[in-house]
Amino acid sequence: xxxxxxxxxxxxxxxxxxxxxxxxxxxxxxxxxxxxxxxxxxxxxxxxxxxxxxxxxxxxxxxxxxxxxxxxxxxxxxxxxxxxxxxxxxxxxxxxxxxxxxxxxxxxxxxxxxxxxxxxxxxxxxxxxxxxxxxxxxxxxxxxxxxxxxxxxxxxxxxxxxxxxxxxxxxxxxxxxxxxxxxxxxxxxxxxxxxxxxxxxxxxxxxxxxxxxxxxxxxxxxxxxxxxxxxxxxxxxxxxxxxxxxxxxxxxxxxxxxxxxxxxxxxxxxxxxxxxxxxxxxxxxxxxxxxxxxxxxxxxxxxxxxxxxxxxxxxxxxxxxxxxxxxxxxxxxxxxxxxxxxxxxxxxxxxxxxxxxxxxxxxxxxxxxxxxxxxxxxxxxxxx
Ligand SMILES: Cc1ncc(COP(=O)(O)O)c(C=O)c1O
Numbered sequence: 001x002x003x004x005x006x007x008x009x010x011x012x013x014x015x016x017x018x019x020x021x022x023x024x025x026x027x028x029x030x031x032x033x034x035x036x037x038x039x040x041x042x043x044x045x046x047x048x049x050x051x052x053x054x055x056x057x058x059x060x061x062x063x064x065x066x067x068x069x070x071x072x073x074x075x076x077x078x079x080x081x082x083x084x085x086x087x088x089x090x091x092x093x094x095x096x097x098x099x100x101x102x103x104x105x106x107x108x109x110x111x112x113x114x115x116x117x118x119x120x121x122x123x124x125x126x127x128x129x130x131x132x133x134x135x136x137x138x139x140x141x142x143x144x145x146x147x148x149x150x151x152x153x154x155x156x157x158x159x160x161x162x163x164x165x166x167x168x169x170x171x172x173x174x175x176x177x178x179x180x181x182x183x184x185x186x187x188x189x190x191x192x193x194x195x196x197x198x199x200x201x202x203x204x205x206x207x208x209x210x211x212x213x214x215x216x217x218x219x220x221x222x223x224x225x226x227x228x229x230x231x232x233x234x235x236x237x238x239x240x241x242x243x244x245x246x247x248x249x250x251x252x253x254x255x256x257x258x259x260x261x262x263x264x265x266x267x268x269x270x271x272x273x274x275x276x277x278x279x280x281x282x283x284x285x286x287x288x289x290x291x292x293x294x295x296x297x298x299x300x301x302x303x304x305x306x307x308x309x310x311x312x313x314x315x316x317x318x319x320x321x322x323x324x325x326x327x328x329x330x331x332x333x334x335x336x337x338x339x340x341x342x343x344x345x346x347x348x349x350x351x352x353x354x355x356x357x358x359x360x361x362x363x364x365x366x367x368x369x370x371x372x373x374x375x376x377x378x379x380x381x382x383x384x
Pocket of ligand 1: 070
């Protein structure tokens with residue numbers, strides 16, 4: 001069986017989460033909006049899940065609008081922003097996830113103004129430059145991720161949210177999808193108005209997430225229908241998934257410190273050995289990063305080729321590049337950081353989970369060295 005090292009893409013369901021979900025998949029039935037006993041039972045399971053999710057990020061249960069995941073929550077925050085109109089101005093960062101960048105593109109096509117904050121060579125949003133741009137453009141909504149999915153770099157959200165509110169910017173949204181379960185995430189402390197989270201990034205089920213909102217009145221629903229989720233997200237609830245998200249959120253809160261130290265130890269051990277490979281570049285290395293993420297490039301080894309070779313050898317990683325119409329493009333995150341295109345096309349990401357081991361890392365480093373040694377010497381010399 002392959003060694004899974006792609007936990008930022010999706011993390012395995014925790015066994016205790018599956019256990020709590022099972023009765024809702026196998027033996028309960030009904031609709032949580034029904035007034036009879038079965039309906040009331042499901043409603044109470046949803047409200048328990050809501051309280052657990054809220055508790056894991058220091059929010060109130062009323063703040064939680066369940067969605068089908070991070071993508072929907074980001075779309076809801078941006079397109080559902082109630083004061084939206086052709087004059088609306090948005091500011092975000094160049095390195096956001098596609099589920100922020102693409103809705104913003106649509107909003108721009110609809111006449112809204114969009115501006116993007118630059119990042120430095122380590123992938124960190126520059127606070128001074130950002131403050132100047134926020135003051136200059138006075139956006140109606142600022143949207144900033146808490147941690148980048150590729151580099152793992154943790155962004156100055158609290159600082160920029162406080163600055164924005166002090167400067168009368170009405171709303172700040174934070175995409176915290178990659179942060180929950182890996183670092184402490186505190187909705188109140190961050191001083192944001194809306195926050196996106198997604199269960200499958202913290203060992204919950206896929207296709208369930210939430211938009212956390214200071215007040216549901218900030219948001220107009222993107223799908224109309226029934227009155228579920230304070231009339232902000234119509235549709236019959238997927239109770240088993242919500243129960244799973246609730247349990248995963250509770251575990252993420254209780255086990256945060258234990259998980260962080262395991263992940264940090266694994267990541268440090270990996271990078272200590274990785275840097276012994278000639279010419280290797282670790283992106284975001286001077287910034288504070290998520291404890292589980294290492295994004296790197298070997299200058300003479302094409303990222304996708306390396307990924308395929310590692311996959312064949314039993315290691316599952318992610319590539320930094322994206323395929324569009326059969327053309328491989330460098331990661332937009334690395335482009336924003338000013339990384340040379342050739343180097344960016346070599347980028348690969350390892351993202352650890354708590355069940356990974358030092359032994360797996362030793363095997364991965366051994367395989368990387370074997371693959372490099374199989375390259376013609378002339379290619380390897382490029383980096384030495
Ligand atoms: C930073 C970030 N935001 C949003 C998403 C989208 O989340 P979901 O997969 O739940 O739609 C992802 C997924 O990788 C992500 O990394």
